[in-house]
Amino acid sequence: MKALITLTTSESKRLIAKGVTALPCVQNALEKHTIIVAGGTSNAFVAEELLKIQIVDKTGYTVGIVTKGELGISHSSKKTTPYVITEGQAVGISWKEYLPKLQVGDIFIKGGSAVDHTGLAAVMVSDSTGGTIGAAQGILYARGIQLIVPIGLEKLIPDVRVAVEFMTKSPLDEAFGHKVGLIPMVGATVVTELTALETLYDVEARCIAAGGVDGSEGAVTIAIEGLDEEIQRAIRDIKSFKGEPQVTVQ
Numbered sequence: 067m068k069a070l071i072t073l074t075t076s077e078s079k080r081l082i083a084k085g086v087t088a089l090p091c092v093q094n095a096l097e098k099h100t101i102i103v104a105g106g107t108s109n110a111f112v113a114e115e116l117l118k119i120q121i122v123d124k125t126g127y128t129v130g131i132v133t134k135g136e137l138g139i140s141h142s143s144k145k146t147t148p149y150v151i152t153e154g155q156a157v158g159i160s161w162k163e164y165l166p167k168l169q170v171g172d173i174f175i176k177g178g179s180a181v182d183h184t185g186l187a188a189v190m191v192s193d194s195t196g197g198t199i200g201a202a203q204g205i206l207y208a209r210g211i212q213l214i215v216p217i218g219l220e221k222l223i224p225d226v227r228v229a230v231e232f233m234t235k236s237p238l239d240e241a242f243g244h245k246v247g248l249i250p251m252v253g254a255t256v257v258t259e260l261t262a263l264e265t266l267y268d269v270e271a272r273c274i275a276a277g278g279v280d281g282s283e284g285a286v287t288i289a290i291e292g293l294d295e296e297i298q299r300a301i302r303d304i305k306s307f308k309g310e311p312q313v314t315v316q
Contacts (some may be wrong), residue, residue: 067291067292067293067294067295067297068289068290068291069289069290069291069297069300069301070274070287070288070289071285071287071288071289071290071300071301071304072278072282072285072286072288073259073285073286073287073288073304074278074281074282074284074312075218075283075284075285075313076311076312076313077300077304077307077308077309077310078218078219078220078259078285078286078311079107079108079111079216079218079310079313080111080307080310081259081262081263081304081307082108082111082112082216082217082218082257082258082259082261082262083108083111083112083114083115083120083216084115084257084266085176085257085261085263085265085266086112086115086175086214086216086218086262086263087112087115087116087170087259088114088262088265088266089214089255089257089265091173091212091214091313092116092173092214092255094171094298095171095172095173096116096151096153096154097153097154097209098153098171099152099153099169099171099172099173100150100151100152100153100164100167100168100172100173101116101149101150101151101172101173101174102148102149102150102161102164102165102168102172102173102175102202103116103148103149103150103151103175104148104161104174104175104176104177104198104202105129105177105198106127106128106146106176106177107124107125107127107128107129107131107177107313108177108216108217108218109127109148109175109176109177109216110124110127110128110146111124111129112175112216113127113146113148113149116149116151116292117149117156121146122144122316123142123143123144123146123316125142125313125314125315125316126140126142126143126144126145126146126316127145127146127148128140128177128208128245129197130190130191130192130197130246131143131315133211133315134167134182135242136242136243136244137190137192137241137242137243137244137245137246138243138244139192139244140315141314141315142316143290143316144305144316147160148160148161150164155298160253161249162201163200165201165202166205166207168205168206168211169209169211170209170210170211172211172212173211173212173213173214174206174211174212174213174214175213175214175215175216176189176198176199176202176213176214176215176251176254177189177215177216177217178215178217178221178256179221179248179279180221180222180223180226180229180248181215181217181219181221181222181223181256181258182223182224182225182226182227183222183227184226185238185256186226186227186250186251186252186256187215187217187226187250187251187254188226188229188230188248188249188250189248189249190246190247190248191246191247191248191249192244192245192246192247194299196249199249199251200229200249200305203249203251207253208212212253212255213251213253213255214254214257215251215254215255215256215257215270217256217257217258218258218259218284218286219258219259219260219273219276219286220276220284220285220286222276226250227250228250229248230248230250233247233248234247234248258273259273259286259288260272260273260282260288261293263288263300266300266303267290267292267296267297267299267300268292268293268296269290269291269296269297269300270291270292271288271290272289273286273287273288274287274288274289275287281312
């Protein structure tokens, strides 16, 4: 059986969050280790799924944000501090404080700004020292800590490596909003809508189109194929979060 699914950006974020939560490595970390869910609107969905909570203003779970056609920072009045989850429970320690304690089996989750067809992801940073990924990446690489990047196909660009090289060969002079750099996240486990669908269900998934209007800007249309019962299960589950509220600045 083959079916088409169209997802708005918020519906994609919900699906991806469910897919991240279902990853065997994440389930293992939830039971036995620690997960850092760094800032980001997609990560707000991930935190909700991992902790079974609700984050009303997801723009309060991020610093950097793209809104009103500009690169900027969140001015939300409902800030939520990024969660550190140990053995399935949120603990009262900041991610920066826990960072030096990371060990094998722990997981670091960080959203991205761009992904390409090879699965290489990158994140924009306005902080001159590299922001969250600048602080974490050295420790992650040195200790063999798994980095997971939840990212929607709305952020698909032609070539992340070319984009990074272009951005680093000379400084920015002007920008709409904040000036940013672009940091690649080599070796990360990238989770898109396709990864999520193939993790949650025994299906093959392919993105066949993207875009829309009237609230469906950034939407993706995905074809899935598999046994009838798996396709029907996927459709039932997706119907349960169809109409996921748009992430808006509050």
